[in-house]
Amino acid sequence: MTSMEHSESVLQSLNDVSLDELARRQQERNIYAGMEVDKPPSQNSPSLSNGGKEESPGPNNNSEGASRDQSSGQRQQYSADPAPQSRPAVKSTKNANRDTTTKGKYKLNDFQILRTLGTGSFGRVHLTRSIHNGRFYAMKTLKKERVVTMKQVEHTNDERRMLKLAQHPFIIRMWGTFQDCNNLFMIMDYIEGGELFSLLRKSQRFPTPVAKFYAAEVFLAIEYLHGLDIIYRDLKPENILLDKNGHIKLTDFGFAKEVSDVTYTLCGTPDYIAPEVVATKPYNKSVDWWSFGILIFEMLTGYTPFYDPTPMKTYENILNGTINYPDYLPPDILDLLQKFIVKDLTQRLGNLQDGSDGIKYHPWFKEVIWERLLARDIETPYEPPITSGVGDTSQFDRYPEDKDLDYGISGVEDPYRDMFIDF
Numbered sequence: 001m002t003s004m005e006h007s008e009s010v011l012q013s014l015n016d017v018s019l020d021e022l023a024r025r026q027q028e029r030n031i032y033a034g035m036e037v038d039k040p041p042s043q044n045s046p047s048l049s050n051g052g053k054e055e056s057p058g059p060n061n062n063s064e065g066a067s068r069d070q071s072s073g074q075r076q077q078y079s080a081d082p083a084p085q086s087r088p089a090v091k092s093t094k095n096a097n098r099d100t101t102t103k104g105k106y107k108l109n110d111f112q113i114l115r116t117l118g119t120g121s122f123g124r125v126h127l128t129r130s131i132h133n134g135r136f137y138a139m140k141t142l143k144k145e146r147v148v149t150m151k152q153v154e155h156t157n158d159e160r161r162m163l164k165l166a167q168h169p170f171i172i173r174m175w176g177t178f179q180d181c182n183n184l185f186m187i188m189d190y191i192e193g194g195e196l197f198s199l200l201r202k203s204q205r206f207p208t209p210v211a212k213f214y215a216a217e218v219f220l221a222i223e224y225l226h227g228l229d230i231i232y233r234d235l236k237p238e239n240i241l242l243d244k245n246g247h248i249k250l251t252d253f254g255f256a257k258e259v260s261d262v263t264y265t266l267c268g269t270p271d272y273i274a275p276e277v278v279a280t281k282p283y284n285k286s287v288d289w290w291s292f293g294i295l296i297f298e299m300l301t302g303y304t305p306f307y308d309p310t311p312m313k314t315y316e317n318i319l320n321g322t323i324n325y326p327d328y329l330p331p332d333i334l335d336l337l338q339k340f341i342v343k344d345l346t347q348r349l350g351n352l353q354d355g356s357d358g359i360k361y362h363p364w365f366k367e368v369i370w371e372r373l374l375a376r377d378i379e380t381p382y383e384p385p386i387t388s389g390v391g392d393t394s395q396f397d398r399y400p401e402d403k404d405l406d407y408g409i410s411g412v413e414d415p416y417r418d419m420f421i422d423f
């Protein structure tokens with residue numbers, strides 16, 4: 001199939017889906033996302049006993065559980081540091097000397113806020129325009145109070161630091177951060193094409209070459225992060241944006257963490273969490289390769305293999321590890337998926353002696369020319385229909401705008417000042 005034919009088949013399936021059908025599926029996703037994951041599973045549950053703790057127990061980081069984005073119809077993220085136990089602190093040193101400060105501070109007045117692109121549990125992402133260079137940027141805002149009450153202070157500081165460290169063609173670029181008394185602000189490139197999630201839901205499932213293209217670009221992003229000792233920990237189609245040409249940009253580093261060895265925090269999105277994370281065992285970068293397998297499965301089938309409306313049942317399914325692979329999946333894909341979605345870490349592709357090369361040279365990826373892909377020199381299977389040029393927002397849902405934004409307040413007492421000193 002040529003690249004053109006891929007695009008046509010994706011577009012064809014898009015055209016086949018009525019708006020009602022889309023609304024119904026979005027609604028389904030809401031129900032599916034709205035289940036009880038805002039509480040950490042009980043310590044007695046078969047899957048989540050025996051807690052551990054990775055991150056230094058800062059004053060506000062003993063997460064009892066936090067879910068993100070309960071309003072936008074996406075699968076919820078989940079983060080919980082189980083009961084603290086005395087474990088040696090994990091040292092992450094690889095990037096210790098890299099400068100993650102931002103040169104020259106932006107301020108709110110540098111941007112004109114245009115509209116909301118997305119919402120999360122901590123705030124909104126706005127389309128903005130620089131008053132200096134006229135360019136469009138996405139401005140992610142997080143309410144400090146919410147970050148603190150949901151015990152995500154360290155994850156939020158990590159998000160800023162990891163985003164600043166990561167500079168890659170398939171990773172969102174963050175230009176700077178700032179804060180006021182109530183909010184944190186992150187200025188990122190605006191990615192016009194919307195979420196891969198929306199495209200996948202509209203298409204139901206992707207033809208193999210389309211799934212392979214996105215998987216290969218995601219692979220390069222994850223391989224790069226692992227090279228920096230960063231575990232991403234939240235791979236899913238909602239966190240993959242498409243630029244105007246149809247290349248991917250990995251976004252939302254809310255759970256990304258620099259870890260050279262192993263870590264313990266339970267976080268991620270239920271359908272995508274690896275069994276060793278569910279079982280609160282120490283885990284390493286290979287959790288991203290498990291999620292990568294789930295992502296490829298979802299792109300090819302339109303659903304996730306351990307799906308259940310109840311997250312606790314999803315966790316059980318993950319621990320059972322039984323997957324019914326549909327008959328239409330050809331043997332090379334089956335082989336790949338079975339090597340990613342495998343509980344035994346000594347069998348999991350990406351975690352073997354040949355590291356990420358084992359993935360790169362797997363037969364399913366044999367026609368991928370990795371150097372050209374990295375150079376964005378491979379034709380994309382789908383170009384988002386961006387008609388009104390830069391700043392086009394047609395690929396994003398409309399969100400009711402908040403008329404009472406409390407942005408830009410300073411000079412009053414800020415109880416959280418010491419918690420976000422890098423912003």
Ligand SMILES: Nc1ncnc2c1ncn2[C@@H]1O[C@H](COP(=O)(O)OP(=O)(O)OP(=O)(O)O)[C@@H](O)[C@H]1O
Pocket residue numbers: 067068069070074077117118119120121122123125138140172188189190191192194195238239241251252253254
């Ligand atoms: N740089 C960007 N360009 C365009 N849209 C973006 C950008 N960053 C985020 N968005 C939109 O805003 C949504 C929310 O962003 P993000 O996932 O980073 O926020 P969040 O608060 O972490 O949300 P969640 O709780 O769902 O994880 C994204 O799903 C996407 O639709």
